[in-house]
Amino acid sequence: MTGITARITALFRVKANKALDRAEDPREVLDYSYEQQLGMLQRVRRGVADVATSRKRVELQVNQLQQSKDKLQAQAEQALAADREDLAREALTRRTAVASQITDLEDQLVSLREQEEKLTLAAQRLQAKVDAFRTRKETIKATYTAAEAQTRITEAVTGIGEELGDVGLAMQRAQDKTEQMQARAGALDELMASGALEDATVPAGRDDIQAELERMSAGQDVERELARMKAELPAASTPAAVEAGEAVEAVEAPERSKGPADPEVTS
Template identity: 60%
Template sequence: MVRPSRIHAQGNAAEGSDAPMAGIFERLSMIFRSKAHKALDKHEDPRETLDYSYQRQLELLQKVRRGVADVATSRKRVEIQGNQIGQEMDKLTAAAQRALSQGREDLAREALTRKSGLQAQLDDLQTQHAALAEEEEKLVRASTQLQARVDAFRTRKETIKAQYSAAEAQTRVNEAFTGLSDELGDVGAAVARAEDKTAQLQARAGAVDELLASGALNDPTGTFKDDISRELDAMASSASVENELAAMKTQLGLDAGPSEPAPQLEQGRQEQTGNDQA
């Protein structure tokens, strides 16, 4: 048999073990609500929120106006009923007068009794009519005030929407400029690298041209010759032609005559030797 104290202790232990779990669930719930709130806030468009709030106010204004119309209809119905009862009371008054003039006091009393009952109904209708008229007046004032608030909210709403759209556009422009600045920075760096490489290539090409012009570098293709070499080659070619022409004249028994190119070739060689010595 378990003692009550042990049962109470076990109950307290169970409650104590449930407390941490409850705390964990509460913290998880708070985290989920916080995440959901951040997600909703991230995707929330204030313009849509303002339009929705404005639509709700319009619906409320429409309900108030329907309430005014319903109260006015009820007031008019009570007013019509009161008029009908008033007309019936006038008829009973006339009937009582006719009966009394004819000596029928009993009929006159009956007519006045009915009139008295209708008077009670008329008093009740008049009370209802006054209450409905007061309620209608309150609703009309509320409708007017609400209409003014809705109009003011609409003006404020459009102003806020315009400001938000302008700020959004400005943010996009700033983001575009930021991206463009980064891109222009990359392009500037690329242009600077290209200019450096171009300058290096130009300097290298200029140095090679100077070395070739000075003769420090030999033309591996054998096509590079200076002016003196070309002149010497031309003189040698001319001397060879003249010598071959003289030999042909000798074979044919013609007067070969003096050969002019040979001294020129020799003179050219002497000039080349002098230049080399210099």
């Protein structure tokens, strides 16, 4: 179970690293690193300020003790002049203690000055690194932005982008269906022209000659009816009526000529 758990954990880390790598934006990472360096620089500057404050405080203490030392020296001299050797001895004793304190503070002051110089130098070096990193960061960000834009333009031109790729596939499918439909229509036209297929809109048993004969018969019926209607008009003696009657006779004459055959002949 331990081995399986370790493998699952490793697989999860690999998947997580890949997902983070896809979601990671180098520009955001650079900005974050720059902010971290600025925070570090700010902390170093605060350290320098704190050390400088401590140094200044020690310097003030040294000055105050130095004034106290000088004052005790003067008091000892005055006491000795007044024939107060005991007071002079006490003043000199205190002066010695103050001098010892001054020595200790001066040693501490030297240490603080060294620390301040080191921190100041470190802050200056860190400032230079931060400035260099900022310049490098902006250069990398500009290069990455340009490369990203060029990549998108190239994908748009070549159609290999995800969205444009889907559009290209849709267009290809539409073109394939159109060509397939055109090919089917052409094949059906060829089959109809060759007679392999019949027109479903034409009744069975009717060909082109039959249709032409029916159209001629329908035209004669129309002319016959029109002539009859003209003959029945009131002005039957007018030239137009006479012509209409003649037209009727001319149309009906062939029909009468096609009357029943002579019985003698048929027999």
